[in-house]
Amino acid sequence: MAFASKDVTKHNLPTRNYFWPLKRYQDMYQRALTEPKAFWAEQATLLDWDKPWQKVLDWNPPYARWFVGGRLNASTQCVDRHFKSWRKNKVAIYWEGETGATRTLSYADLYHEVNAYAAALKKLGVGKGDRVTVYLPMIPELVLVMLACARIGAIHNVIFAGFSAQAIADRVNDSQSKIIITSTGGYRRGKILQLKEIVDEAVKMTPGVEKVAVVKYTGHDAAFNPEKDVWFADYMDSSCSYVKPESMEATDPLFILYTSGTTGKPKGILHGTGGYLLYAAKTMQWAFNPKEESIWWCTADVGWITGHSYGVYAPLALGLTSVMYEGAPDYPAMDRWWRIIEKYGVNIFYTSPTAIRMFMRNGEEWLANRDLSTLQVLGSVGEAINPEVWEWYCKYVGYENCPIVDTWWQTETGGFMIAPCVGIQSYPLKPGSATLPMPGIDPVVLDPDGNESAPGKTGFIAIRKPWPGMLLDVYGSPELYQQTYWSRFPGYYAAGDYSMKDQDGYWWLLGRADEVIKVSGHRISTAELEHAMVGHAMVAEAAVASKPDDVKGEAIVLFVTMRKDVEPSGELKKELIKHLRTSIGAVATPEEVIFVEKLPKTRSGKIMRRVLKAVASGIGIGDVTTLDDQTSVEEVVQAYEELKAAATKTVR
Ligand code: PRX
Secondary structure, three states: OOOOOOOOOOEOOOOOOOOOOHHHHHHHHHHHHHOHHHHHHHHHHHOOOOEOOOEEEEEEOOEEEEEEOOEEOHHHHHHHHHHOOHHHHOEEEEEEOOOOOEEEEEHHHHHHHHHHHHHHHHHOOOOOOOEEEEEOOOOHHHHHHHHHHHHHOOEEEEOOOOEOHHHHHHHHHHHOOOEEEEEOOEEEOOEEEOHHHHHHHHHOOOOOOOEEEEEOOOOOOOOOOOOOEEEHHHHOOOOOOOOOOOOEEOOOEEEEEEEOOOOOOOEEEEEEOHHHHHHHHHHHHHHHOOOOOOEEEEOOOOOOHHHHHHHHHHHHHOOOEEEEEOOOOOOOOOOHHHHHHHHHOOOEEEEOHHHHHHHHHHOOHHHHOOOOOOOOEEEEEOOOOOHHHHHHHHHHHOOOOOOEEEEEOOHHHOOOOEOOOOOOOOOOEOOOOOEOEOOOOOEEEEOOOOOEOOOOOEEEEEEOOOOOOOOOEEOOOHHHHHHHHHOOOOOOEEEEEEEEEOOOOOEEEEEEOOOEEEEOOEEEEHHHHHHHHHOOOOEEEEEEEEEEEOOOEEEEEEEEEEOOOOOOOHHHHHHHHHHHHHHOEHHHOOOEEEEOOOOOEOOOOOEOHHHHHHHHHOOOOOOOOOOOOOOOHHHHHHHHHHHHHHHHHOOO
16 A cells, blocks of 8 residues: 555666567457357467367356366476477576575486476375475475376465474375475575475375385485385386377366465465466566577566466476575575576576565675576565665666566466556556556456546455466365355455555555465465464463564564463563464464463454554554444454554563
C-alpha cells in the first residue's frame, strides 16, 4: 500500500535490441484473451509432444486441465531434445560451490547423468506416480534428481534445505513419500550444514519412509543407518544407461511443492506436466527475452518455486545456459555474487528485493571494482521492490542500462502473472510496479464484496480465467484447494494479495491480504508459527504479527502468554526462538519475543490481529472505526494500549 500514493517517475530505459513494439504485446494479449484455446495451442508448439492433445482446455471450475490427451515427458523437453540437436555440447549449467569448487555440465552431460539417475531411482524401487522427497543443497544432483524423477514419471517433492526435521516430517508424511533423497551435507557460510543428521531426526517421525538415499557431497562422516540408508552412488551404473522416458499425460502431476497458507499446516501445491512446463518456458521468453547465447542466473534456491520454474524447468526447456551457485551471497565477502556475474559473464540476472536491500545496506563499494557490463536485463521476485531499491539496482548493478523485470507470481501460479515483457513490449517502466499482465492472464481488483474496483483503488487481486501454469490441486486436499483459492470470490482465483491498478493500467502489488508473512521473500503463515509455538510445553498461547524490516521486508514478532508459574526470562526467550527454529527452520526466527499476560481478543474470542500488528510495527492503531467485528472502538483502543504497555515492559 505504501506505493499507491507515491508519485513515481517514469523510466525510459534504453531499448537496445530487447523490445518489440508495444502493439505486438497488445495484439498478443488481446488474442490470448479472446481466443485462449487457439492462442495456447500455437504457443504449445514450443514443446515436443509424443502425442498431440485432443482438447486444449477442459475448464471444469475450479479445475482446469490443459492439453488433455497430449503426451510428453518433462525430462525429454529439458534434456533429450537438446542433446539430440547442435546444443549437445552447449553448457546447460555452470555450477559453483561455496568452497569455490566448480562443475560444468553440457546438455550431453545432463543427458547421461539424468539417465543414470533415473536408472538408479528405478533400482531403488521408485516408479511412476511415486512421491520422492528431495532434501539437497544447491548442487547439480538436485537438478539431476528432479529431472530423473520426471523421466520415470515420479513426482518430486523438493524441500528447501533450510527447513527443520519437523518440517521435513510433515511434508514427507503429507505426501506419503517412501523415499527421501539427501546428501551428507552442504556448505553455508563456511560451515557444513548437517543435512543427513536433520533427515535422521525427521525419519524418526515418518513411519512410511523405507529408504534414505544419500549423495556423498561433504566429506565428513555422516551417520549411516544400514536399515534404511543407502548410498545413492551404489545404485548408479557407471556403464552408459538409457532409461526410456515415461510418456506422461500433459495433465499428470510433475511435482509437489509445499507452501504456507493461512492454516497451521503447509499445503502441497501440485503442478502438472504440459501446461506448467509450457507456461514457465513461455513466460520466461516473454518477460526476459533470453537469447540463445545468453547466460542466465536465477539466484533462488531450487527449494522454492522460483528455483523450480526459472532455475530448472524453463531455462532447460529453452536450451539455455544457467549459472547455479550453492552458497551464501556474502561469503566469503559481500562481493561473491558480483564476482560470479563477472566470471561467467552473466547477461540476465534474477534475484530478490531482500538480497538487493542487503547489498544496498553494505554499500556500493562492493560493486565498484567488478565489471558487470555483461548484464542486459535484471529481474526481481518474491516481494514488492520499493522504488529506492529499484533505483539502486538499476544504477549500481545495471549501470542504468538494463530494464528491471519485476515479476509478480506465486507458488500456485507456476509462472509469472504480471511482469514487464522485455521480449514483447516497449513502454516505460515504473519503479515498484510489476507493470502489465502476461498474455493469457486476466486479473481484476475486487472490493471486499467482490465488485470490481475502479482504477486507483486498492483491493484484492483475483484472476478471472485459468492459465496453463495454474496449480492442479492441493495434494490430498481438494477441499483446501476449493476453500483457499475459489471460495473468497466465487468464480475467481483469489491470490491473497492486495493490489491496485493505476490509470495507465499498471499493476501495483501491495502485499498479502491474509495472515501470511513474507520474511526475506519466504512465505510463512502466522497460524503455522503459532501452532508450532503452542507446541512448547511452557507456552499457553501465541500470536504472531510482522513488522517492517529494512532488509528482510518483514520480520516476525511473537507475542506469547506463558503457562501458570512460568516466569518470563531472557533464557526462556532464547529457548522459544530455538523451538521455532527447530520446528520450522531458520526462516522462522522471530525478531522479537514479547511476553504478555493476555492476548488482545474480541468478545467472541478472535485475536485482534490489527492490534497485534499496530504494536508490532510501532505504527499505531490508526483508524479503528472500520473494524468489522463486533468489538467496540473503545475495546480495541484499550486492547491496543494494554498490549503496547506490555510490549514496553517485556523481558529483553
Ligand atoms: O505476496 C506476493 C509475493 O509473494 C507471494 C507468493 O509467494 P511464493 O508463493 O513464495 O512465491 C514467491 C515467488 C514467486 C505473492 O502472493 N510476491 C511475489 N512476487 C512479488 C510479490 N509481491 C510483490 N511483487 C512481486 N514481484
